[in-house]
Amino acid sequence: MTKGLKPWRVLESKEVLDGRPRLIVANHTVELPDGRRVEDFWKIQMFDYVVVAAWDEADRLIVERQYKHGPERVCLTLVAGAIEAGEEPLAAAKRELLEETGHQAPDWTGLGRYVVGANAGIGHAHFFKARGARLVQPANSGDLEEMRIEHLDRARVRQALAEGEFAMVSCAATLALALLEGDRRGGD
């Protein structure tokens, strides 16, 4: 299917900002398949992360309401967090669900792995859906933010999504993919 479409060749990669372990910015000089040379192409490296659309035993979505410094406002987010060194994405998803909300779930579905920046790279996001989550311990995220856990029924989820309460691309993506996956299975 990819016949005739060739990758670019990186002629030079120069690190211009070292914010390890959370940020590295490099400048690439690349050669296109037709031989053209392009300078000054930004590549960014941040952490890989997971996002989880988790439904509880009463079929309500578990969300967090909190201030986020990306959108610079209080908004709804899903369970999410960075994958630790050597950690499997699914293990990170289960850990974040437990840490942030105190819930565990018996039923997990992978919704894919995607790159954040079409050109700059930035990192990979791994999306999951969990069903049947139930409270097993107090929530204790250790995050910088104070947050409020809420449980939203189906109608409220659709409303929040339509009204832009989920401020981030990754949350909207995970939620929409999770809802689609449910539609396809003819259930949740």
Added chain:
Amino acid sequence: MTKGLKPWRVLESKEVLDGRPRLIVANHTVELPDGRRVEDFWKIQMFDYVVVAAWDEADRLIVERQYKHGPERVCLTLVAGAIEAGEEPLAAAKRELLEETGHQAPDWTGLGRYVVGANAGIGHAHFFKARGARLVQPANSGDLEEMRIEHLDRARVRQALAEGEFAMVSCAATLALALLEGDRRGGD
């Protein structure tokens, strides 16, 4: 709904990388609502962009197969591009559809505006769905990439999405939101 949840206060913002007009990296020192001070918080500024899930008159999704330097592989993408200075997001979406694929569409639906980075910001993505697109002129994207335009029927779209052919978060988000929106309207 947001009672008791307060925004962070930026005490200091220091620009550490000037890649204008395409990239600015700053370092924030912020104060949390509980008074804690956090240094070394990365904020990134890139361009805002649009992504379009465009269906043609035969109800096939218009996609582009091309090498992207974010995922560093040949993959499927939707129509997408940066919003120009002073341009409305919908105008940018119509311009990109015409430039990249030579199509125009009579029927547009906004699927929301989302921030790319939960913490770093990075930029805003505006998602759209277009229906009834038809070819009015030759495609001429002027992009760096060589690309191949393909038209996928519904079954093929679901398969491509499930198999990770859409490599980018923004494409997966736009497509899933567009498919959900169609489900809700009881059609496409």
